Amino acid sequence: MRVRLEDVWVRLGGIDVLKSVSLEVGDGVSVALVGRNGAGKTTTLRTIMGILKPYRGRVEVAVDGRTYEASRMKPYHVAALGIGYVPQGRMIFPDLTVEENLEVARGGPVPEDLLEWIYSIMPELKKIRGRLGIHLSGGEQQMLAVARALVRNPRILLLDEPLEGLAPKIVASLTQALAEIRDSGVSLLITESGNLKRVRKLVDKAYGIDRGEIIYEGDPHKMLEDPVARRRIWGL
Amino acid sequence: MVSLDYVAVQTINALFYSSILFLVASGLSLIYGIMRILNLAHGAFYMVGAYLAYTVIILWASGSTLYFLVAPLVALAALAALGVGVERGLIRPLYGKPEELQLLATYALILVFDDLVKMLWGAEYKSFTVLAGGSLRIGRFTVPHYFVAVILVGFAVAGLLWLVFSKTMLGKQMRATAHNPEIAAALGVNTDRVFVAAFALGAALAGLAGAVAAPILTAYPGMGTEIIVLSFAVIVIGGMGSITGSLVGSLIVGFARTLMAATYPIMEIALIYIIMAAVLLVKPVGLFGREERERR
Numbered sequence: 296m297r298v299r300l301e302d303v304w305v306r307l308g309g310i311d312v313l314k315s316v317s318l319e320v321g322d323g324v325s326v327a328l329v330g331r332n333g334a335g336k337t338t339t340l341r342t343i344m345g346i347l348k349p350y351r352g353r354v355e356v357a358v359d360g361r362t363y364e365a366s367r368m369k370p371y372h373v374a375a376l377g378i379g380y381v382p383q384g385r386m387i388f389p390d391l392t393v394e395e396n397l398e399v400a401r402g403g404p405v406p407e408d409l410l411e412w413i414y415s416i417m418p419e420l421k422k423i424r425g426r427l428g429i430h431l432s433g434g435e436q437q438m439l440a441v442a443r444a445l446v447r448n449p450r451i452l453l454l455d456e457p458l459e460g461l462a463p464k465i466v467a468s469l470t471q472a473l474a475e476i477r478d479s480g481v482s483l484l485i486t487e488s489g490n491l492k493r494v495r496k497l498v499d500k501a502y503g504i505d506r507g508e509i510i511y512e513g514d515p516h517k518m519l520e521d522p523v524a525r526r527r528i529w530g531l
Numbered sequence: 532m533v534s535l536d537y538v539a540v541q542t543i544n545a546l547f548y549s550s551i552l553f554l555v556a557s558g559l560s561l562i563y564g565i566m567r568i569l570n571l572a573h574g575a576f577y578m579v580g581a582y583l584a585y586t587v588i589i590l591w592a593s594g595s596t597l598y599f600l601v602a603p604l605v606a607l608a609a610l611a612a613l614g615v616g617v618e619r620g621l622i623r624p625l626y627g628k629p630e631e632l633q634l635l636a637t638y639a640l641i642l643v644f645d646d647l648v649k650m651l652w653g654a655e656y657k658s659f660t661v662l663a664g665g666s667l668r669i670g671r672f673t674v675p676h677y678f679v680a681v682i683l684v685g686f687a688v689a690g691l692l693w694l695v696f697s698k699t700m701l702g703k704q705m706r707a708t709a710h711n712p713e714i715a716a717a718l719g720v721n722t723d724r725v726f727v728a729a730f731a732l733g734a735a736l737a738g739l740a741g742a743v744a745a746p747i748l749t750a751y752p753g754m755g756t757e758i759i760v761l762s763f764a765v766i767v768i769g770g771m772g773s774i775t776g777s778l779v780g781s782l783i784v785g786f787a788r789t790l791m792a793a794t795y796p797i798m799e800i801a802l803i804y805i806i807m808a809a810v811l812l813v814k815p816v817g818l819f820g821r822e823e824r825e826r827r
């Protein structure tokens with residue numbers, strides 16, 4: 296399964312927030328999308344999910360030999376194609392329990408083996424499965440957000456700054472969990488606002504985005520040496 | 532000295548009125564909580580329910596006891612279907628549009644339904660106090676069993692709504708959608724189906740309310756406006772989008788109104804507004820309300 300953005304333009308409040316963005320993720324290739332605050336990372340993910348519609352360009356999802364145009368579909372149909380979404384800020388449903396959060400995303404009871412697999416990757420969740428979303432810590436919320444995106448067996452997982460605002464210990468265990476998910480065959484698209492190093496080991500490729508434009512595409516380990524990326528993302 | 536039997540009868544009156552209010556206000560609140568649409572036409576659904584009850588009871592059943600069961604069920608089903616039609620045809624195109632448009636469109640619906648009712652049933656009051664089922668003796672007073680039945684319906688619906696929201700998949704999806712429709716949809720929840728279900732459920736409850744109220748409160752054009760004003764008071768007091776809030780708010784408004792009607796009728800509506808203003812001052816989101824979710 297592969298998602299491809301081709302010359303995507305998105306306008307919000309009269310401003311072009313994405314300007315001719317082209318990007319690919321899937322078929323075993325995991326990518327990072329790195330850019331500073333306001334660069335357009337969240338907008339890119341919301342566009343892939345079909346929440347925002349490009350006024351030019353297209354978002355294609357290729358799955359099992361068929362191609363769908365996500366930019367013409369409802370978000371719940373895009374999700375059903377096999378794309379999991381972990382939104383920025385977790386967005387856990389606060390008055391649902393951990394397990395209800397998972398059930399709602401699945402649209403029914405989560406199969407036992409799938410649930411066990413999720414709990415084996417993130418054992419912390421199992422202990423708190425009856426707790427309300429509102430009572431979770433930041434790290435627990437983030438794990439639930441990842442788990443919630445896994446209950447439909449996605450082939451691609453979009454993660455919007457999943458490590459943002461977490462304690463180093465939790466960053467480490469979440470990174471480990473994401474590596475396991477990737478190794479199970481799920482392609483990741485991870486956004487990150489500054490610290491490329493902490494997502495680098497999870498991905499095969501990096502994109503740099505600045506003011507709605509893709510300004511770097513290539514090896515994540517060479518990005519820190521790229522003069523354009525250095526200047527436009529890190530101000531060096 | 533106020534006698535005990537009098538208090539008992541007034542309590543039943545208050546509970547009867549609270550029950551009707553709850554059926555209307557909970558649907559209004561549910562629709563607002565999930566789709567953030569203030570459905571001004573909700574009172575019109577109540578009115579249509581009342582006229583359907585009149586039709587079933589007087590025109591079809593000619594006053595037979597059967598109406599107890601049949602009329603509310605007919606109203607419930609008919610208004611659920613009407614709710615689906617209205618959501619699909621009128622409300623859906625207005626999601627995310629300016630609030631004025633939504634208010635205008637639902638207000639226009641009131642005018643349409645008021646005229647339709649006048650065309651189909653005439654403008655005069657339809658009084659049909661066919662109280663089959665006998666009555667209850669309380670001291671010097673008699674209270675129709677019907678009052679008690681309506682009170683039980685109110686509490687049964689409250690219990691059923693609680694079950695739906697806490698136990699069923701649709702109920703959980705409704706709670707998720709109420710909190711954040713965009714994220715719910717991006718996770719795979721068919722939010723369009725959730726919206727239509729919520730709207731139909733709300734409309735059905737309003738129709739049920741009209742049908743059970745009509746034999747006591749009569750059916751007349753404009754009855755929708757009267758109930759909707761009080762229902763707004765209920766959800767302002769109880770909190771928008773909270774079913775518990777609707778229940779508590781209905782009880783407060785029902786009892787306040789009955790108390791005033793029995794003691795100082797001039798203040799009947801005024802007291803409700805005073806309570807409403809007091810709640811707004813102390814807790815602007817209502818007793819059981821949540822902070823507003825961020826607008827996109």
Ligand SMILES: Nc1ncnc2c1ncn2[C@@H]1O[C@H](COP(=O)(O)OP(=O)(O)OP(=O)(O)O)[C@@H](O)[C@H]1O
Nearest residue numbers: 307308312330331332333334335336337338339488
């Ligand atoms: N609804 C909106 N209306 C107008 N402008 C918007 C809207 N949403 C986002 N923007 C603007 O679009 C730009 C990109 O926003 P976006 O949220 O995609 O950035 P981001 O890269 O995710 O940033 P962050 O690291 O802060 O999450 C920003 O300048 C933002 O102010």
Ligand SMILES: [Mg+2]
Nearest residue numbers: 336337338383
């Ligand atoms: Mg963002």
